[in-house]
Amino acid sequence: MKTRIEGHLRSFQENNRNRGRLLVSCPDQPGIVAAVSNFLYEKGANIVESSQHSTNPEGGTFFIRFEFECENLNEKEALLEHDFLAIAERFSMDWKFTYAYKVKKTAIFVSKELHCLLELLWEWQSGDFTTDIALVISNHEDAKDIVESMGIPFHYIPASKEIRKEVEEKQLQLLEDYDIDLIVLARYMQILTPDFVTAHPNRIINIHHSFLPAFIGARPYERAYKRGVKLIGATSHYVTNDLDEGPIIEQDIERVNHRDSADDLKKIGRLIERTVLARAVKWHLEDRVIVHENRTIVFN
Amino acid sequence: MKTRIEGHLRSFQENNRNRGRLLVSCPDQPGIVAAVSNFLYEKGANIVESSQHSTNPEGGTFFIRFEFECENLNEKEALLEHDFLAIAERFSMDWKFTYAYKVKKTAIFVSKELHCLLELLWEWQSGDFTTDIALVISNHEDAKDIVESMGIPFHYIPASKEIRKEVEEKQLQLLEDYDIDLIVLARYMQILTPDFVTAHPNRIINIHHSFLPAFIGARPYERAYKRGVKLIGATSHYVTNDLDEGPIIEQDIERVNHRDSADDLKKIGRLIERTVLARAVKWHLEDRVIVHENRTIVFN
Amino acid sequence: MKTRIEGHLRSFQENNRNRGRLLVSCPDQPGIVAAVSNFLYEKGANIVESSQHSTNPEGGTFFIRFEFECENLNEKEALLEHDFLAIAERFSMDWKFTYAYKVKKTAIFVSKELHCLLELLWEWQSGDFTTDIALVISNHEDAKDIVESMGIPFHYIPASKEIRKEVEEKQLQLLEDYDIDLIVLARYMQILTPDFVTAHPNRIINIHHSFLPAFIGARPYERAYKRGVKLIGATSHYVTNDLDEGPIIEQDIERVNHRDSADDLKKIGRLIERTVLARAVKWHLEDRVIVHENRTIVFN
Amino acid sequence: MKTRIEGHLRSFQENNRNRGRLLVSCPDQPGIVAAVSNFLYEKGANIVESSQHSTNPEGGTFFIRFEFECENLNEKEALLEHDFLAIAERFSMDWKFTYAYKVKKTAIFVSKELHCLLELLWEWQSGDFTTDIALVISNHEDAKDIVESMGIPFHYIPASKEIRKEVEEKQLQLLEDYDIDLIVLARYMQILTPDFVTAHPNRIINIHHSFLPAFIGARPYERAYKRGVKLIGATSHYVTNDLDEGPIIEQDIERVNHRDSADDLKKIGRLIERTVLARAVKWHLEDRVIVHENRTIVFN
Known part of the structure; x- marks a missing residue:
């Protein structure tokens, strides 16, 4: 592969x-x-x-x-x-x-939910993403097999609030070792420290599982269900030190209805998360995104 | 007509x-x-x-x-x-x-922006809305000509925060006189008092010009512009005494981009507001909407 | 796996x-x-x-x-x-x-383009498709590794117009051996004989890469490009003996513009093909689709 | 007005x-x-x-x-x-x-279905269409009142296949008298002669009530119903002498399902027709559309 x-x-x-x-x-x-x-x-x-x-x-x-x-x-x-x-x-x-011939090096951070990672890998192996996926870092081992089967180094770094500093030191060392240009948080459910974020301005792309600014923070699908919305969405944005407040690159939504449970919303949302993140990463890799006053100009 | x-x-x-x-x-x-x-x-x-x-x-x-x-x-x-x-x-x-043969009587409240009113009148005169639009109430005179040209009584009741009580007394009297079943706030930009709202449970439909719960309150397009969203939306919901927190009946969105100014968002949003409100009113008139725990079940 | x-x-x-x-x-x-x-x-x-x-x-x-x-x-x-x-x-x-506990057995037919197959496998391994994917049949070997890595039998049966009869005999034998309930043509680019089709009424689901009835037959993206359409689509339908005329289960579209070449349309179309086919298969597996006079009733 | x-x-x-x-x-x-x-x-x-x-x-x-x-x-x-x-x-x-200050003069042709005309008038009086709607021509009198109430000349010219020549002579005279730059066929259900069309290259915009090239010709909604499509659409295009084959400017679709009768499709389709035609006219008025080899480049 x-x-x-x-x-x-x-x-x-x-x-x-x-x-x-x-x-x-x-x-x-x-x-x-x-x-x-x-x-x-x-x-x-x-x-x-x-x-x-x-x-x-x-x-x-x-x-x-x-x-x-x-x-x-x-x-x-x-x-x-x-x-x-x-x-x-x-x-x-x-x-x-x-x-264009100087291909960007990307690191993907992932946790237990693999759908966004798989979409990125799929687009990549189809030849649609022009990047070198140099490594995948995860606080769980779920992605190990699939990542390594594609010949990509996988680094398992257990994480928790308590050891955030040590974890990030290891991560930063890897980013340096691999000479990384872009970090993609493909449902990596850990908060990054201000130091980490500040060191990578407009170079960390996150996918948030709601149409921001609705449902900032944790458990957006549960809250969307409770609020009874008729649309759910996903948002990819550059990470800044204001939680879920960074410049939005792309958003999309899907229609839901009263029959959909919070779990259904999660399943439906996976498709939107995958496509929204993939579009944002693609545009970034093609140098189509400019950030200005916390808004993005996307020349696509 | x-x-x-x-x-x-x-x-x-x-x-x-x-x-x-x-x-x-x-x-x-x-x-x-x-x-x-x-x-x-x-x-x-x-x-x-x-x-x-x-x-x-x-x-x-x-x-x-x-x-x-x-x-x-x-x-x-x-x-x-x-x-x-x-x-x-x-x-x-x-x-x-x-x-079905007992046709509901509807009152439309409107202010200076007429697009939602015009859409409702247009659907109505096409025969798609089965209701008797019994009267239109406004705090401005902009809608007078078009409403009266369709043979619908128009009541001009100037409004402001200071005289809210007197204004609502006049409005309530009209609603009683005309035996109204449904009140539609078609961009009526005044806050209703708790008494008024409580008297009409699940019988007042509002259109809010954002995809709630994003941008609750005033000036949602300006705030959407500032936040740099890539989608704008509109939400129709039953009015409760929690501002913009009532049960959502319908929502929709339209794609925007960095070239769209706050004024452009307003223009683009008008189309969504019109269609989202029209759908919600239609479903209500056909008894398709049930409210349960601040969520709607829409049997459409 | x-x-x-x-x-x-x-x-x-x-x-x-x-x-x-x-x-x-x-x-x-x-x-x-x-x-x-x-x-x-x-x-x-x-x-x-x-x-x-x-x-x-x-x-x-x-x-x-x-x-x-x-x-x-x-x-x-x-x-x-x-x-x-x-x-x-x-x-x-x-x-x-x-x-529901009698899980249907599915055979997937695929050719060289793997995106639809991969989507089905992905939904399946996420637990969203309740079926036993009993085997994959292909006239190429491209899918072999991924299919076998998931523990699914892969049968390579080279095919061409000249040997259609022999090919189908082998396929039919496999379908019988594996006791197959549903056949999914996930971009299997061969025409099936009338005998094969007649033997599986409303049990073969195909994905066609256009919004039928536009662009029936071969090379729909090239023809869509030439016609200058502003939307491209995909259609999943049951296979009948009228080419691309069987009952439509699901369709969807994506917006394109003058900058998109025929190759771009193909890439954009892959996402629609994947999601449209996956929805149709899911609804079929849940017994939600009824065919009546070449139209489908989808109780979803 | x-x-x-x-x-x-x-x-x-x-x-x-x-x-x-x-x-x-x-x-x-x-x-x-x-x-x-x-x-x-x-x-x-x-x-x-x-x-x-x-x-x-x-x-x-x-x-x-x-x-x-x-x-x-x-x-x-x-x-x-x-x-x-x-x-x-x-x-x-x-x-x-x-x-931009040389405002284009537009003639709208309409028949008995008024929704597209009304949308154009509505956008126009909102200030969103920068054109001088110089006259409306119709083979029916249904639009007369609304058009004249807005101060626009209305010309009633009964039409039929037999008298096409005389009808077009009158129309051409009016187009010349009013110095018309753009002709919009807002559901004008008559075929124009080759001479008429040839005289106005890329200056006649039509709205067709299907997602072309599906359902070219008459009664597209009935045929869409019969085919059992899950999406209906509308297409605005420049008129050429190949019926419904002119360069496409804009298209859009709406989702339908098995419960929708052919009549329902017509109602649902009205909204798409209105918005698709309005967008195409707006882009033409802003000189954003270039025709090249029967395809359009739309710089929007």
Whole structure:
């Protein structure tokens, strides 16, 4: 299995060896699109996708994302980034170039409920997720067999409130060892410490099993049942130190009715959780998500 | 227009002169369906629709709704209700017969935003809502022309927090004068007093412009925008004395994205509000909604 | 894995050892509900769910499904079915009792695309599908490893138009050997012969990758792309000898746009195919689907 | 009412007196975005929205839409268009500038079913549709009162197959008299002649009451009922001389089930028809729709 996926990654890298992306945010003013698109043109890059957004026609913040093809891109990275400095300075830009062939390394954290993990693995082995799932960390052993059967390292780290500090030290060491770019909490039911979260800004994606901001916190399906809602939902968001208050990347819902028990809601919800998390991770991996004032701009 | 609608109602009454409904709730135990369906059979009623629900297989509450056809039903009403007493007693039932030809009288309360009112009027004049819209009450005059052009009495009663008592006295008098069965708050932006609400249990339907329990209270679209949700919704519910906490009848959502301003959310939300309120009112008019422990059972 | 699932099945059988279902269709007339519910009551069965449908108030066909609990049901099967004959005759009924503890045996046919198979296996191992997946048959070997890793027999039978007869003989022998109740075509891309289909009326469920009746036949996503539709869909249906014309059990759609290539449609479609097929199979396993005049009544 | 809407239009024109749009399609090649965005920058235009699409990374067609703000735009129209010629020639562009303050004139054709017309009027009087609804043409008189009550000219032109030629002559005369930009067939149940259609390429929007390409032609709801579909839909498309085969602008669906009669499907379908047509018209009015090889690119 691992071999097959490595084949996927290699063929993806081959197909995308000239594919780059440029993300920019800056104070809105005339001339930004012209300046950046000129720059790319002069560097021999052909823009294949572009999206822009402005928070406010006047005095707001401007965001733009370009996806481009450029011959021998990997040899030009340093030059591109160096030469872009002049434009970046002129418009006071936050910016980054990313290169599709530099595949992001992902760590998945999971607990006993495996449906979100399985969905991610399934999308991954289908070739739809371009990432290297470098390891899976869990406080239970339920996922061990399936993860290892796919050739992915599995790390069992029992966790509890009392030993949170030690647990996180081990986790942080692993993240460093594996050079991780993205952490996905695929129903990992432990709270992370502020230090852990702060160290990974907009790089931890969680799935919450309600349409936030409804049912923040524990046991959302039980509370949804009790409230008698006619829709249940799921929300994927970047983790911040305000519980379930981080920037929302994606949400979806499913219809339920009076016949559905709290247990039924959980089962129905699994499908939404799986798809909502998978979409958010996919968009993140493709550098389509920008965070601004606790809201996300998703260029999809 | 009024003439055309009166034509609708008359033809509905004619088509439904033998159509009755029986709603029952009681402690769950064997034999209920058999007893009630036998009773209806012996009275010459043919069951055309039946739905049941049990909160819990053992020791729970059982709900059943029958819709039936019975020759000369209007002459048999008293007899039916009298003879049903024996069964009702045996099973400790809460129960009611309703008769489709006894069309419910509805009062619509509205403020300055007319989209929900217009949807209700539109469904009504299409013949899809079987009710007599007996009057419209508003604290503004915006709806006057359209309401009166349809031959419906319009009552303008300016309202504010300070004069709430006097306002409600006038409203209650009108509800009594017109013999109203159902009150629909079609974006009527005033809070009703506990006395007013208590006097109409499960007979006031409100539309709230969020997917409750998210964004309870004022300005939900502004708050939805600020929170950066990817879905907005609307909720129709019976009004109780806990603000926006009454039993939910129906909810729906629409997808939004980062380009939508708070004003866009309001516009997009209008469509959801209209359809969600219309569905809830329709189900109530057809006696499809039962309230149990602040949740609704909707037999649709 | 197999052990875990056998545990699921055993605990399901234990929990449902008193659970039966009765499905009836007959010419509509008064007294049916009364007669059947009385019968069940007298036999000591408590009705926990009932649904009915009539194709036409007058002179139509009436359908009813009861789900009931009855002490020591497995000892009473023969008696129930014998004693029901009198009622069945009186109302000219088609009828069957089924027993939840008699778990249906399912064969899954699959080709090279595994997403539908994987979804079924996933729902099954989660305990949501109450069936014994007795074997998987495929004309390719792609599914072999995953299927056998779950302890399910995998039969590789290469297929082509030329040898259809021999292939089907082998398949039919396996279906008989394993005593199969339900055949699921989980993207099995071969046409079945009329003899094969006729031998399994309403017992073969297929997933077609379009919202039928649009795009009947081959390559629906390519044709959907060419037509420029804004929605793509999937349809699960019972197989008949009219290609893609059998009774529809379930359909769903997903939104697409001009940016999506035919390949993108295929990827997006996989999610719909998986969920639509899984729902249809689940409803069939719970005896919720009745076929009437090439349409389905789904009591869900 | 007319006065109120004229107020809307005037305030829209005022708010948008500097708002222009540029739509371009041309063979794909590097440098297009740079050239056009430079041009706009040099002319003093600030890009507030841009969207692009390429049918194929290599050798395909490239589409781009800019929305921009430019001081004193109405004085610069001729200059802009003149100076753009050089770029247009260099890249072999099809292109057009449009000016938001030049409000399009719309004619609505309707028959006896008014729900789509009413939705358009409702969106219009809410200020959400920026168009001048210059006249309504109908082969029935049902819409007369409501249309005239809003101050819109209503033209009653009885129609039938036999007199199609004369009818269309009258209609064409009216379209010319009123200087119409867009024709909306809001459930106008007459076939237009090839001459009529050819004279208005991509300027006639129709609503078809099925999810095309399912149920092309007459009586789609009856056929949907008979086929037993679980979803019904509606499709808005530009009219071409192939019946119901024109480029699709928007589609949507609603879930139905076995209890819904053909008449119920019609009622449920009305809501979808209304919203699907309204969205398509809105996007057309905002110059968001480009037709390419019988498919639409919708930059929304």
